[in-house]
């Protein structure tokens with residue numbers, strides 16, 4: 001039992017509109033979006049999505065400002081302003097039949113990590129391991145292009161939170177408030193990592209503790225993890241240093257044996 005469900009709970013449109021407006025207000029108040037940045041969507045049904053309009057400050061939306069689009073991104077009401085970034089949302093729903101909402105934002109500290117070439121996937125604090133899981137970063141692609149959506153679609157199959165290099169974050173969840181919680185946790189984790197780095201060299205949680213937290217996340221319905229890990233993927237936990245030492249010693253002694261036999 002993973003605590004997950006493959007079908008997001010149904011939500012009626014008026015409630016969804018209220019939740020999106022509330023989520024956008026939270027994001028704006030916390031500095032996770034600024035100006036006309038960011039966009040939020042909710043899956044109303046298999047064929048209809050509710051999305052924020054483009055070109056306006058999302059911190060001051062009214063429920064009636066939101067736009068309903070189809071699976072191709074076309075608005076139900078002709079002339080409604082739909083963001084070009086809606087491609088990312090459509091890609092997310094294609095990748096994840098289990099999610100009900102997508103939140104795209106520009107969290108400043110988390111983005112700064114991608115600018116500095118640093119991974120946010122450091123397993124420093126247990127809450128982050130449980131709530132966010134691994135946080136991969138999609139390589140830079142010009143915003144609003146199909147390349148951005150492709151990279152996100154691939155990574156979201158196994159993750160709930162993805163960073164886009166030099167751009168922002170994509171967080172998904174069963175509903176918009178859950179996705180927004182992940183966004184807040186992402187920026188909070190980035191701030192903690194930044195502070196820890198400025199004070200010294202933070203040490204990641206031990207591998208066995210990370211494995212324990214992953215099991216906890218499964219029971220609690222926490223963040224998604226790669227399952228099974230593809231052969232080319234980075235290991236979910238760092239290798240045990242003692243095991244690496246033992247393997248190196250073994251290889252070394254075989255090489256020395258071979259050299260001695262060759263004399």
Ligand SMILES: [Zn+2]
Pocket residue numbers: 037038085104105106143167168
């Ligand atoms: Zn953006």
